[in-house]
Amino acid sequence: EIVLTQSPGTLSLSPGERATLSCRASQSVSSGYLAWYQQRPGQAPELLIYATSSRATGIPDRFSGSGSGTDFTLTISRLEPEDFAVYYCQHYVSSPPYSFGQGTKLEIK
Amino acid sequence: QVHLVESGGGVVQPGRSLRLSCAASGFFFDTYRMNWVRQAPGKGVEWVAVIWSDGSNKYYADSVKGRFTISRDNSKNKLYLQMDSLRAEDTAVYYCARGDDFLAFDYWGQGTLVTVSS
Numbered sequence: 629e630i631v632l633t634q635s636p637g638t639l640s641l642s643p644g645e646r647a648t649l650s651c652r653a654s655q656s657v658s659s660g661y662l663a664w665y666q667q668r669p670g671q672a673p674e675l676l677i678y679a680t681s682s683r684a685t686g687i688p689d690r691f692s693g694s695g696s697g698t699d700f701t702l703t704i705s706r707l708e709p710e711d712f713a714v715y716y717c718q719h720y721v722s723s724p725p726y727s728f729g730q731g732t733k734l735e736i737k
Numbered sequence: 738q739v740h741l742v743e744s745g746g747g748v749v750q751p752g753r754s755l756r757l758s759c760a761a762s763g764f765f766f767d768t769y770r771m772n773w774v775r776q777a778p779g780k781g782v783e784w785v786a787v788i789w790s791d792g793s794n795k796y797y798a799d800s801v802k803g804r805f806t807i808s809r810d811n812s813k814n815k816l817y818l819q820m821d822s823l824r825a826e827d828t829a830v831y832y833c834a835r836g837d838d839f840l841a842f843d844y845w846g847q848g849t850l851v852t853v854s855s
Contacts, residue, residue, distance in 0.1 A: 661838075661841075663841035663842070665782075665842075667782075671847075672832055672845040672846065672847055672848055673774075673782060673832075673842075673845055674845070675840070675841055675842060675843050675844075678839065678840050678841040678843070679839060679841075684840075684843065714781075716781065716782055718841060718842070720836070720838075720841045720842070721838075723796075724784070724787050724796035725784060725796065725798055725799075726772070726784040726787070726836075726842075727784065728781060728782050728783065728784060729781075730781045731781045731782075
């Protein structure tokens with residue numbers, strides 16, 4: 629089973645700043661099957677990025693994903709007030725388990 | 738428009754059972770894998786179980802293996818999670834989520850809360 633470790637645990641930034649969130653896998657993620665989700669308080673997670681770098685339907689282009697092998701990054705180019713939330717990375721392939729990282733909380737500084 | 742609605746949550750005593758349902762609409766239910774994901778209060782998300790589109794394969798997280806059973810009824814567009822021998826640590830919001838080999842978990846329900854307490 630692949631273990632995903634996200635860093636930092638909490639990130640404090642101001643609106644308009646750039647956010648960089650990290651997700652490290654315990655072994656290489658096959659074919660780049662790495663996704664990112666956003667979860668706002670009281671809501672279900674929402675898919676942001678799939679296959680490492682593809683934005684889900686309706687996701688603004690200020691969100692971007694990159695990486696390969698064991699190191700992956702979610703970048704938010706210019707933070708909007710609605711972006712302050714918890715973000716999770718996930719490894720998904722045909723054979724479960726489908727592991728999630730522990731999450732990064734993005735909070736307003 | 739894809740819509741997933743969970744139901745069946747509530748308060749249950751340790752050792753008892755509960756059955757969750759997820760009603761799906763707006764897509765061809767019988768062509769997608771379906772998942773259950775849970776989130777304990779104040780904690781991160783945890784994948785629980787997946788069932789293949791035709792029900793031929795089912796996989797579980799180690800934490801629920803042998804106690805939980807995922808199933809589906811494609812004629813009713815419904816997903817189920819039978820939870821037996823419940824423990825306090827099973828207390829969580831349970832979400833159903835549509836799965837895709839390429840698109841990951843692209844749609845989620847709003848969740849249903851299960852509280853295991855005496």
